[in-house]
Amino acid sequence: MVRAGDEILELSTPTGSTIKVVKAPHPRSRRLRLTVTPGGARVTYPHGTHPAEVFAFLRRHADWLERKLDELHLKHRGPPPLKPGVTTLMPLRGESVQLSWHDGPYPRIEHREDELRLIVPRPHSRALPAARNLLAAFLETQMRRDLSRWLAAYVPELDAAPTGLRIKPLKSLWGSLDARDRVTLDLALALAPPPALRYVLVHELCHLKVRSHSVRFWGWVERLYPGYQAQRDWLREHGAALKAELQRLTVDGAEA
Incomplete structure (x- = not known):
């Protein structure tokens, strides 16, 4: 926020922007201080600081x-919303x-190497809830394939097993x-590289x-x-980026 008495400096960056x-001076400041918020950047300095010193600090x-x-700005904007009929990029297993x-006559997903094909009836806008549910189910299936294999290896080594396994946002x-x-x-975690899922x-x-x-x-974690x-x-x-991606791709809302 710009207040009365504040000045605006224009700083050229190495990338050309x-x-x-x-x-702004600060009555209790003992040093130059630079802060960044979603509203912009602000530099404060003690009274009596030479303007050249402020500018050199910014440089x-x-x-x-x-x-x-x-x-x-990226955090504020978040990933682009999922729009019916519009091709987009998404992470899957770290790629x-x-x-x-x-x-298509009925909703389904086809996985072709580096492409996920959402096949839904027209109009696509009316099929958005079905598409979100398809994506959630597909991601859970991908996770369970890895998890079942790892559980078979870790349970004997731990001599302990979970009573159940749930996957949800x-x-x-x-x-x-x-x-x-x-x-x-x-x-x-379906969007993350498999080693990250394995760690969790x-x-x-x-x-x-x-x-x-x-x-x-x-010590147990390191052992396994x-x-x-x-x-x-x-x-x-x-x-944070993974969780934001999941929210835009699947049904909105999450639990703590």
């Missing part, structure tokens, strides 16, 4: 500033595939283990042995899936 930065942080603004719409979690030893996994499964299975996140628990840290880090970096 121009960023407008609100420049030093131009790369960071451009990157942060891009990230915020980008094309999602296309085709006419989750708002913030990737998985959970309830008091009845039933595992729940986020449907968004191992994580929840290890809670069958240790309910906390103690050193002993992580050496090098799991890379997959945990991947989910931390890309998780």
Whole structure:
């Protein structure tokens, strides 16, 4: 927000774009400070700071500033909405595939290498709920194929087994283990590379042995899936985008 007395600086970035930065003194500030919000960038500085010093500070942080603004704008916009009849790209098992719409007498999905073909009756706009349900069912089937194979390997090694396995959209979690030893996994993991899904499964299975996140628990995770840290880090970096993709592709709404 631009307030009375604020100035606007125009900063050229290394990529050739121009960023407008609100420049304002702060009565309690002891140093130059740059902040970025969805509303834009703002630099504050102590009274008496020379304008050249402010501009030099911005120049030093131009790369960071451009990157942060891009990230915020992407998060604010989110992925493009799923539009009936309009081809789009989506992630599947960590790869980008094309999602296309085709006419057919009944709803179904055909998977052809790097393409998912949504076959639905016309008009496509009226078939959108059916298309969303098709995608959710397809993604769950993809997950269960991997999970059944991994469970067969891990259960004997753990000498413990879950009482059930549910897959559904989750708002913030990737998985959970309830008091009845039933595992729940986020449907968004169907969009991630299989090693990330495998890590979450191992994580929840290890809670069958240790309910906390103690050193002993992580020892079990390392034993079953050496090098799991890379997959945990991947989910931390890309998780929000995956969950947003799932929301636009399938039925809206998620549980905690």
